[in-house]
Amino acid sequence: MSGSVHIVIVNWNTGKLLRECLASIAVAARRPGADLARVTVVDNDSADGSAEGLEESGLPLQVVRNERNLGFGAACNQGAAGSEADYLLFLNPDTRLFEDTLATVTSFMEGEGADRVGICGVEVVDADGEPTISCERFPTLRILFGKMTGLHRMAPQFFPSHHISPQELLESRPVDQVIGAFYLVRRELFERLGGFDGRYFIYYEDVDFALRAHQAGYESYFLKDARAFHAANVSSDQVRDLRLFHSLRSRLLYAHLHWPRRHARLLAFLTLAIELPARLIQALGRRDRAEAAATLGAYRMLVGELRSQD
Numbered sequence: 493m494s495g496s497v498h499i500v501i502v503n504w505n506t507g508k509l510l511r512e513c514l515a516s517i518a519v520a521a522r523r524p525g526a527d528l529a530r531v532t533v534v535d536n537d538s539a540d541g542s543a544e545g546l547e548e549s550g551l552p553l554q555v556v557r558n559e560r561n562l563g564f565g566a567a568c569n570q571g572a573a574g575s576e577a578d579y580l581l582f583l584n585p586d587t588r589l590f591e592d593t594l595a596t597v598t599s600f601m602e603g604e605g606a607d608r609v610g611i612c613g614v615e616v617v618d619a620d621g622e623p624t625i626s627c628e629r630f631p632t633l634r635i636l637f638g639k640m641t642g643l644h645r646m647a648p649q650f651f652p653s654h655h656i657s658p659q660e661l662l663e664s665r666p667v668d669q670v671i672g673a674f675y676l677v678r679r680e681l682f683e684r685l686g687g688f689d690g691r692y693f694i695y696y697e698d699v700d701f702a703l704r705a706h707q708a709g710y711e712s713y714f715l716k717d718a719r720a721f722h723a724a725n726v727s728s729d730q731v732r733d734l735r736l737f738h739s740l741r742s743r744l745l746y747a748h749l750h751w752p753r754r755h756a757r758l759l760a761f762l763t764l765a766i767e768l769p770a771r772l773i774q775a776l777g778r779r780d781r782a783e784a785a786a787t788l789g790a791y792r793m794l795v796g797e798l799r800s801q802d
Contacts, residue, residue, distance in 0.1 A: 495578030516590075533554070628655055
């Protein structure tokens with residue numbers, strides 16, 4: 493028994509990787525048990541021609557072209573609108589599926605005991621086939637402070653890592669959240685929760701959705717029996733200052749929406765007073781002037797954003 497899947501891919505200047513992703517989908521869709529309803533590519537005003545000529549993929553493909561970059565969450569919602577499939581799979585363009593990925597995941601989701609699984613992720617692997625980060629813990633002030641200061645490495649018993657390491661994922665199990673590179677959601681749940689929160693331009697929209705799903709009584713589940721390759725940060729590496737700015741901004745927004753007010757305010761203080769100097773010291777220690785400049789640029793934008801909210 494299988495459920496139909498509508499794959500949504502948000503693209504921004506990912507070059508040939510998008511075509512490689514679509515080619516892998518075409519292979520996975522031919523596997524018995526896979527039911528691919530549609531693939532929607534939402535292009536956020538790419539300038540590299542990566543969204544051109546995709547119709548040659550042979551997939552049931554729809555390409556939506558935006559005249560400006562709407563952000564990841566908003567573009568995902570745009571691509572999912574009007575879907576009638578059982579599942580929505582939000583897939584990064586720098587991923588590749590394996591032949592059995594779709595069939596394995598949908599078989600699990602349709603199987604006995606998975607009724608309360610609202611979101612499913614897979615084992616994410618690198619170019620050598622080695623497991624990388626597939627899941628994370630819900631961020632707390634303790635977790636993020638440990639990450640800022642390096643205490644998550646020196647005293648993990650007191651400051652747990654935000655990432656769940658591959659060594660902790662030796663079998664399938666429920667987790668706080670699966671990473672957004674491969675993010676399979678029951679369509680009815682996605683619609684019920686109103687999709688991703690468009691206030692996040694990029695980053696943390698998947699964390700926010702997983703928390704809201706958890707609060708609604710649904711689990712996020714790591715399925716080790718299925719895999720996907722992920723290159724990671726291909727688009728965002730092109731704009732390092734903006735990548736860091738949006739990561740920090742989204743993190744503060746998440747804290748504002750879901751944490752006690754005093755914790756959210758403390759995170760904003762620590763971000764400026766502790767994390768900024770730590771990032772600059774690390775960059776200068778590596779003699780990476782580009783990283784130091786990107787860090788300063790990101791924090792200038794963040795301070796401007798915070799001032800505009802006062």
